[in-house]
Amino acid sequence: MSTLFPALTNPGERPALRFGDRSLTYAELGAAADALAVRCVGAGRVAVWATSSLETAVAVIAVLRAGVAAVPLNPKSGEKELGHILTDSAPTLVLAAPGDELPSPLRHLERIDVDVRGAGVDAGPDVSPGDEDPALVVYTSGTTGPPKGAVIPRRAIAATLDALADAWEWTVDDVLVHGLPLFHVHGLVLGILGPLRRGGSVRHLGRFSTEGVTRELNDGATMMFGVPTMYHRIAETLPDDPELVKSLGRARLLVSGSAALPVHDHERITSATGRRVIERYGMTETLMNTSVRADGEPRAGTVGVPLPGVELRLVEEDGTPLALYDGESVGEIQVRGPNLFTEYLNRPDATAAAFTSDGWFRTGDMAVRDPDGYVRIVGRKATDLIKSGGYKIGAGEIENALLEHPGVREAAVTGEPDPDLGERVVAWIVPTDPQSPPELGELADHVASRLAPHKRPRVVHHLSELPRNDMGKILKRSLTHD
Structure with a gap:
């Protein structure tokens, strides 16, 4: 039985997942995931048609319960990109919601329709995956060539989610709302696996809307995850929407990630609601590296301090670590810790190039660091x-x-x-x-x-x-x- 989700070991009737008007308790999720997992044991890698649906969440949990690796597929990918990902990752199965029409590159794979009400197995799969075993293969955006598959071990997922629990005081009582896609780290690992590891619950909006945010925060949700475009829409809407103001004021934690949230939007949201949005910093290959802490200073424009267990340094162009953190000197971020990926699938050259000889990952992100450790990203090395x-x-x-x-x-x-x-x-x-x-x-x-x-x-x-x-x-x- 997987230790990634302790709450599924003895599941009860606590709510686990809700997508619109469809929901599952922990007991129902455990039953559905185990019924699907027994069909995935020994499958190697399993593709998941990652729509923003209950089926995607159940599919990924099932694959992890089976001790194999899930390959989340972006439903908006073009056929050329999708073909590359399938050739590279060579999955043996594809999991999808009943009725989903899959594009031609996927039609040669054995398909299993995900039954979110599935049951009927006496016990879950009899597997004992190790910490270093692959959990996910998540493909990078491919801005400098074909997308690369980052192999993320179970160890990295557990380390990141536990470090965030420490930084954000994330507990079983938290209810998360978000409307992020489920084919990448932010929406899937943080937004779905995160609440389930804590034993809390998640309410997915399907599509982001300020009305959905208002409804869920007014109905007991305690946390919201979003990207800057979502918070920008919130900032624009707040002056004319007193209910949205009230609902955000009730939130325990508002978190933005995937790109920098402009300081102007920070200030507009805080001015209207009294709540500060905190930022964190991560990437596909490293999961999460830093965050503003719930018990720390919510300094707009920064991504906070390194998470527990994560080492972070800034280096000059020649690789020399910056000797002084003065809030002005720019260097490339390098990180080391249990949150890192294992390799780029089938790309030993790219894997070797991504790491220094002493094991630091070269992020390609440029930053300055304040004397008290706060990190401020100033852009990508290649473009910013x-x-x-x-x-x-x-x-x-x-x-x-x-x-x-x-x-x-x-x-x-x-x-x-x-x-x-x-x-x-x-x-x-x-x-x-x-x-x-x-x-x-x-x-x-x-x-x-x-x-x-x-x-x-x-x-x-x-x-x-x-x-x-x-x-x-x-x-x-x-x-x-x-």
């Missing part, structure tokens, strides 16, 4: 580190400054070659009023007065919207100007 006039500049802090301008609704910052500076700062702006967008001089002065003159944008492009992925992350490689 701008070297201009001898300075290393993080795009994230410029974006936050731009978002404080009343004429800016959305902002992204990139660098482009400059014969004099090396690179110049380029701002991509969605104006509040498209008929009267703020001009370059005004925005440059605005940034220079808040940060430093060398961080001001030298070029501004006005857009109707910024390109984003399913998680709301801005796709900076798509920002080009003819």
